[in-house]
Amino acid sequence: MTSGRALPLEGMDAAERIRAAGLRVTDSRRAVVEALHQRPHASADELYRTVALSVPQTSLQSVYNALADFVDAGLVRRIEPAGRPGLFELRVDDNHHHVVCSRCGAVQDVDCAHGAAPCLDPADTHGFTITVAEVTFWGVCPTCAAS
Template sequence: MPSPPDPDIPDAHATARLRGAGLRVTESRRAVVAALAERPHASADELFTLVARTVPGTSLQSVYNALGDFVDAGLARRIEPAGRPGLFELRVDDNHHHLICSRCGAVEDVDCVVGEAPCLTPSDARGYALQVAEVTFWGVCPACTTTDAATAASADARAAAS
């Protein structure tokens, strides 16, 4: 009986994830899984940049194809924040939501308040058998808030010195 892959070895981890999703294992697919593990909430273009470092002969279309296959197989999830390109992540086994900074675009996962899918119930489901609720919380991240405060303090100091 073969031993399980070492999760500390990205290539073995990627191979195990692909096989677990019933997908054929290829060099470019392994690289896309590894890139998603390194950079959750990345766009296809961002993932292509990461993949091209390890698989120089890959194409952007190959990355798009892999991502489409991953979403179809339930290996990855696509989120589509308003005004941004689609983003991809490997966290698919729960009903979590996202926090997005309206200034810098940072994206973070936030667990469902209730913990069961769907974790929000509409006032009228109109006969639908609800399965998932997708919520995106928009705001200003701590880094941007700190930068804004520092910029305002600097402007106040310059104004006071004038």
């Protein structure tokens, strides 16, 4: 479960972001944050391949552990487009959505068009207090459309 708190992270380096989230800085954690900065919407496996270039002693499990810690601390957001592995991003400070290419799987952020979180209201909440709405738009990206 995420903490739901927004961290003021703009302009901070990886170590500062990790400390601001209340976590201990390690080489693997720092490398995961840097990889996410370079590759938003990456899977854990994709991040591991990037991290292993700069921290060769890291393991896939340490990347998964770091991502779980980051999600719990509110530093990273996990998104789960249908039929895809979980993807991770550093953009956690707003209620934005995503557009996913149904052919190649490319993912882009889409700003919320209807105000602050949860930005959409269901017809029936069934007694729930709604805090976030996650919307995934599916379509064909310009690269796939051109081919």
